[in-house]
Amino acid sequence: MKSILDNIIGHGKVPDDIIEKARSTIQVKQVAKGEILLRENEKATRSFYVRKGLLRSYIIDNKGKEHIFSFAPEDWIVSDIASQMQNTPSRLFIDALEDSEIEVFDRSVFEELGVVSANGSSAGVQRLLRRISVLQDRIIMLISAPAIERYQEFENTYPDIIQRVTQKMIASYLGITPEALSKIRGEYARKK
Amino acid sequence: MKSILDNIIGHGKVPDDIIEKARSTIQVKQVAKGEILLRENEKATRSFYVRKGLLRSYIIDNKGKEHIFSFAPEDWIVSDIASQMQNTPSRLFIDALEDSEIEVFDRSVFEELGVVSANGSSAGVQRLLRRISVLQDRIIMLISAPAIERYQEFENTYPDIIQRVTQKMIASYLGITPEALSKIRGEYARKK
């Protein structure tokens, strides 16, 4: 059976004793369909590797509606990277759509294997993780929020950029037409 | 002035001579507003680090409309990771929104610095890059394609998952209501 370790470490190169030490920090778990592994507002410290079965991650918006961020079948990893990165309470729920067998692990596994922060290579990986976190947030906005909220989010997240580009560009980034953005901004301003 | 190197290598730890060798493969370039650095269908081999100015990446859909995937101000990196990962022709254009000063580099920089494929740590990084590439594709679909095309894309990309989850879940993943998906599928099937 495949393990997360087979995926982190490439071929050879990592000493057996280190691998064994890492393996001891990984916890194998059987989860029943419907079981919740991570709830909103919990601190996301652990990630889940799926050996067998199917997990999903999703958010619940302010109207109580579910929006699935990702499915995770065999050999996939699920986690709230954004929450882990920024050390903020998680926005995602993670649960099991089928009875599953998973491996539970946290950042320390990567550190022990030298993937993260081992010898100066950390900053590049940090950057990749931050990128993923940004993309995750954007997808969540796109599937769950109406145009006006996406605009407000953009306003807050990129105050510097908003000054430097045309509205046409911002609209294009948000996935709406310039006309729609103009109208949204009109109403929005009027209401303040 | 900050360089991409300051970001890849963390603090200390990488020998000076290796850093210098890496630095020699990085090319500093002045680009004028409007200049195009990467075109659709080119093979994306290089990435761009912005020292000063503003770049963007975007696609042009089949109706000729631009959709901005990302802005890249100072200290950001732009590249078509999906294209680089899968070695496919790029879907993204990259151009300059302001006169900018950038650093041009390719994968070899990471390899030389031991971030990628140096000593077995590669597989973990590969996984992160693949994740980014998946997220990139999904965002592009969300901002540029109507619901039916997003569904068809999903059908092709995750044929295994489609069998195992309810349509309600798929709709939730696509960012539409179950009713809308049902209707879309109805028409779609009828037309075949």
Add this chain to the structure above:
DNA sequence: CGAGCGCTTGATTGAGTTCAAAAATCGTGG
């Protein structure tokens, strides 16, 4: 066997698009 869930279908509503045209802003050459 019944209750609930999932899927479909229909009617209505609403957010955002498209098309068009006017007003405002920007950039450039004279």
Add this chain to the structure above:
DNA sequence: CCACGATTTTTGAACTCAATCAAGCGCTCG
């Protein structure tokens, strides 16, 4: 530095795609 042309932004009307609300059917699993 001004003026002109081009682009951007705004506004309006008609339209379209998808959301909402509601009802009905079929299935399963408890």
